[in-house]
Amino acid sequence: MTGRRRAALLGVLSSLVLSTASTSHAHETDAGNPPRQVRVYSDPSKLRSKRYGALELRLSPYFPAVDREFSNATPYRDAFGKGPSWTFGLEGDWQLLHIPHVGSLGPGLAWHFGWKNGTAPFTDPSTPGESAHPQRMWIMPMYAVAVFRLDVLRQDLRIPLVPYAKFGLAVNVWEARDGHELSTVDDIKGKGLEYGWTGHLGVMLHLNPLSPQSATDMDVSVGVNDAYLFVEWWYSDVSSFGKGMQVGSNTLSMGVAVEF
Amino acid sequence: MLTLLHAGTVKLTACCAPLATLAHLGRRCGVRSNDHAATLPSEWSGNHENARRFARWHTLCSNAHVVTIPRAFLFLVARVPAWLTLGLALAVTSPAFGQAISLKSQSYRVERANERSSSEEPYAINRQDCLDDDPTKPDYDYKDAPNGRTWIRFTIYVDGNIKNNSRLEIWVSQGADCTDQDERKPGGRCTQVYKNPKADTIQLSDVAHVYPRIAVGDTNIEDMDLTDVDAYPGTEVCDEPIDQAYTFYIMLFEGDTVASNVKWTDTRVDLLGPDPPTEISAKVGESSAYVSWEIPSEQEDPDTQGFALYCAPASADGGMGGAGGAGACGSVLVAGELPPGGKQYECGTVTGRGTREGTARNLENGTTYAVAVAARDLVKNSGVLSEADCVTPEEVTTFFESYKQSGGRGGGGYCAQSPRPVGPAGLLLLLILGTTAWVRRRQRGAVAGEHS
Numbered sequence: 001m002t003g004r005r006r007a008a009l010l011g012v013l014s015s016l017v018l019s020t021a022s023t024s025h026a027h028e029t030d031a032g033n034p035p036r037q038v039r040v041y042s043d044p045s046k047l048r049s050k051r052y053g054a055l056e057l058r059l060s061p062y063f064p065a066v067d068r069e070f071s072n073a074t075p076y077r078d079a080f081g082k083g084p085s086w087t088f089g090l091e092g093d094w095q096l097l098h099i100p101h102v103g104s105l106g107p108g109l110a111w112h113f114g115w116k117n118g119t120a121p122f123t124d125p126s127t128p129g130e131s132a133h134p135q136r137m138w139i140m141p142m143y144a145v146a147v148f149r150l151d152v153l154r155q156d157l158r159i160p161l162v163p164y165a166k167f168g169l170a171v172n173v174w175e176a177r178d179g180h181e182l183s184t185v186d187d188i189k190g191k192g193l194e195y196g197w198t199g200h201l202g203v204m205l206h207l208n209p210l211s212p213q214s215a216t217d218m219d220v221s222v223g224v225n226d227a228y229l230f231v232e233w234w235y236s237d238v239s240s241f242g243k244g245m246q247v248g249s250n251t252l253s254m255g256v257a258v259e260f
Numbered sequence: 261m262l263t264l265l266h267a268g269t270v271k272l273t274a275c276c277a278p279l280a281t282l283a284h285l286g287r288r289c290g291v292r293s294n295d296h297a298a299t300l301p302s303e304w305s306g307n308h309e310n311a312r313r314f315a316r317w318h319t320l321c322s323n324a325h326v327v328t329i330p331r332a333f334l335f336l337v338a339r340v341p342a343w344l345t346l347g348l349a350l351a352v353t354s355p356a357f358g359q360a361i362s363l364k365s366q367s368y369r370v371e372r373a374n375e376r377s378s379s380e381e382p383y384a385i386n387r388q389d390c391l392d393d394d395p396t397k398p399d400y401d402y403k404d405a406p407n408g409r410t411w412i413r414f415t416i417y418v419d420g421n422i423k424n425n426s427r428l429e430i431w432v433s434q435g436a437d438c439t440d441q442d443e444r445k446p447g448g449r450c451t452q453v454y455k456n457p458k459a460d461t462i463q464l465s466d467v468a469h470v471y472p473r474i475a476v477g478d479t480n481i482e483d484m485d486l487t488d489v490d491a492y493p494g495t496e497v498c499d500e501p502i503d504q505a506y507t508f509y510i511m512l513f514e515g516d517t518v519a520s521n522v523k524w525t526d527t528r529v530d531l532l533g534p535d536p537p538t539e540i541s542a543k544v545g546e547s548s549a550y551v552s553w554e555i556p557s558e559q560e561d562p563d564t565q566g567f568a569l570y571c572a573p574a575s576a577d578g579g580m581g582g583a584g585g586a587g588a589c590g591s592v593l594v595a596g597e598l599p600p601g602g603k604q605y606e607c608g609t610v611t612g613r614g615t616r617e618g619t620a621r622n623l624e625n626g627t628t629y630a631v632a633v634a635a636r637d638l639v640k641n642s643g644v645l646s647e648a649d650c651v652t653p654e655e656v657t658t659f660f661e662s663y664k665q666s667g668g669r670g671g672g673g674y675c676a677q678s679p680r681p682v683g684p685a686g687l688l689l690l691l692i693l694g695t696t697a698w699v700r701r702r703q704r705g706a707v708a709g710e711h712s
Binding site: 066069070073075076078079080096097105106107118120121122123124127129130131132133134135137144146168169173174176178179180183184185186188189190191192193194239242243244245246247 | 545659663666673693
């Protein structure tokens, strides 16, 4: 926020508070009551509501690391190619601890969903023509993490960036579809639930300075304190610790977040 | 003034009502004895209420304009309505009242193995119903014959006395009035579809079996030998281009007279399917083919509710456009003709007028098939076949097959990899939550210390 804008905002808020106070004072004086003491905030941030948590809308090119299980086979890439499986998701964080001049810490829960379509190749590579046999794999990555946000840059140094880190447990549900049915091989169903761990490192761009008045209005009207764009590196190892399919990923995630 | 001269005292209870009516008409009236004195019935004397009633009667009836009504007239007035009522009741319930026989009500249901939901017009007769009216099969009974013959059940309730010459018949027409004897004669527009299986036996609650092919055809059942399967209308009657409302007339005859009849008008016979789609393309799958098609906007038929896919093997010497059969790939599927063999070649269905693709299933890998599409209407009639495309399903290797063949450990269901109650992950979660709670508590304690 530029100094000129801050001064303007302060001026508006101060005159608003003062005008209200003076009206009240005059009225009370007329009524014969003693004048009420009016408190004028020099820092408008003190007018903002308290923050309790954050909500993120997430979009990620998800690369299930299925082929990581094998040293000499790439079944996932053969079936679905190199492209990502796009996932979208929601995350809610509870900012349990606000550490002054440091940041916030608390638990978070997230849910994502994404799928990848492909065409199953002919078993006999010499078969002429192209197969149109559809196949699909969908994955539902979920996690419970501890979230640490380093707010000191934004709050104390006026740099509109908030680095953060997340670490915790992941559970991914997946299903492989053959045509329009569940894939089955020797009575083994092509679906599973894998667990593992997940870690995230990212940075959030604070959007409030782009429109401080709107940000203040949002806080007053719906309680949203801050809005961000974020991008993060997301690494997860989700293979039931080697007993199941590796459906973790090593990717980037991006989206928008609000603190409330 | 009307004066009827007659002697005698009349009981008040017999005269008061008609006299009150006369008084209401503006006449002043009364009933007097011969000596012109009002006579109080003896049972009215002796108490205050009766004295009040007498006073009211006296006001009504005692005046100068006296009507003296003969006792016999009053007697008739009092008795005749009762006699009439009794006589009518006796007439209605007596055997002599033979014309009162009537059809009270009837219910209608099509008994078919291929049930249709209420949104699919279950009352309507479609082409499949017609084809399923197979005289070699027993009538469909959901209890023990799931593949039985389709038939129409009329449950008829008869009221009144059934005479020896009563008979029950059902006639059908597409607009003619079958109660008109001329319409039931040869050359008329009505077709007889049911007669009593045994003459002179009508139950008060009767079930009539009516067969779709007889209703669709134009041969009176009277003229048919139902035991002769070869003489029964063939499946060709089901190919008639009929989409018409039919009216069934359930009629009770006494001799040649229609004693009573009821109509059933909610049946539609629809043997026509919608127009077929175009630009059929079938692509190879494993034991399946993935079929797409187009429907030019000017050919969209509002009757279309979905599509049926038909797959027929190419003949041994067929191949692409071979001469083994009349249709594509030498198959039996011929564009512009109805699908042969009912459901024999049906290999997939999709719903929705706007659908443009579907999957043909249960095919054999390595066998060439002709695949054609026909549109379906609300009552599940398939229209004529589209042009066919030829396809040979081949074996494919899906992702999960490839994964398992490579030695993958995943799969088997959502519970296949269930973790131990508290494994490393659980311990990690507990550590995170415990640390967070501990820090939070310390922070609160610090804030409380500042305030104190």
